[in-house]
Amino acid sequence: MAPFPTFTTKQLVDLLRECAGEDEAVDLDGDILDLAFTDLGYDSLALFNTVSRIERDYAVELPEDVVGEAGTPRQLLDLVNAGIAERV
């Protein structure tokens, strides 16, 4: 049996780029896990758009206030992976 899929930093960065674009002043390939989304150039609408794509692609339901709760990529990854684990 295959291991549970895990939502990785790379997958998050790919979806951020696609759903919300990329601020030229930010290096998303750098160490971003604990930086605030606002410092990465993403506002709440950018996160909302990305989160709804994550929910769709990974068939997870995230908490209603996930955008407010996840202030950093690491916090969002944890919430998504918890959602994936719960799903199975």
Added chain:
Amino acid sequence: MSGGGTASPRHVITGIGAVAPTGLTCADYWSAVLRGESGIRTLTRFDPSGYSATVAGEIPEYTASRYVPGRLLPQTDRMTRLALIAAEEALADAGADPSAMPPFACGAVTAASAGGFEFGQKELEALWSKGGKYVSAYQSFAWFYPVNTGQISIRHGLRGPGAAVVAEQAGGLDAIAKARRHIRSGTPLMVTGGVDGSLSPWSWLCLIRSGRMSASPDPEAAFLPFDRRAQGAVVGEGGALLVMEDAERARERGASHRYGEVAGYAATFDPRPGSGRPPGLRRAITMALADAGMAPADVDVVFADAYGVPALDAAEAEALAGVFGPRGVPVTAPKTMTGRLLAGSAPLDVATALLSIRDGVLPPTVHVASPAHEHLLDLVRDAPREQRVSSALVVSRGQGGFNSALVVRAAA
């Protein structure tokens, strides 16, 4: 509205940004105009076979990420990206830096005809074919009429007056006039004009249903305003944005360009169909001249609305001959090289008029080989006409009865 001789602050246009089927910069567009080069071609954005109209002033594909910040790409319709390109060019041309000015010193007024139709169509397709979860959150504003004003204001930090004017195709002149009012009320700098475009199947269908679109598939014969062969309009995408400043403040900061000023403006609305009363176009022109404190003889050139629909062309020719006398003023329609850019055409005509003033040349009307109103109109055809230009009248009509007229004049 008062004329030029009041105590309210005077203004000057200090920057121009233009995007057109023939160029993504003001310089490229203007040199194409002087070469008489047309950007009207068979649509490639989508397959137009099956539609009665198949040609458009389509802006060729370009790499948007080279011009527009990455964060803005997922949230912008094509016409908004073009507006951002024009706004950046206009501010750079003016040498103005809104971020270095007081917080509410700068504002924006743009015109729109339909908003981001292409973006909206994509999201509606996602909604109906896949479901609500597939719709971009950015649909919330990307389709919206004031979206260009909003995106330009956010990008450049324009926190003063912000508005969008919707008056079908005539709104571009109304927007520029509204910017002038903001300068007169004390705002130092306004970005104004309009960039528009809507080349998607959904908007194409709406445009064709207007009954005013040319069915000719020949890019050189589809849009022939004031020609006996005229059979309708061709639309395109693009427009222009201007930087308008309080003249005194522009002088203080050492603005390098002074393209001219908006000397006069008026807008009228047509009477109810069947009322027997004349259309409002002529009245808009005479009121704009009165606002400018100018006589018809003071106008060096008219940038016609030039719809390409025979009855509308005849009405405009009669209105112009009525005001200026038969063949009383050179008339031109450089939009024969771009198509009608919805709410972007009139601002591009204003930009073109300012360049005519700068360079002393009247841009040509192309493809018109069989003039229909030669006894009324002195049409500048095929090649530019060199002459001194110190003022120009720009005329614009929108479907549903909108008429606007605006006079630009060399800066005092």
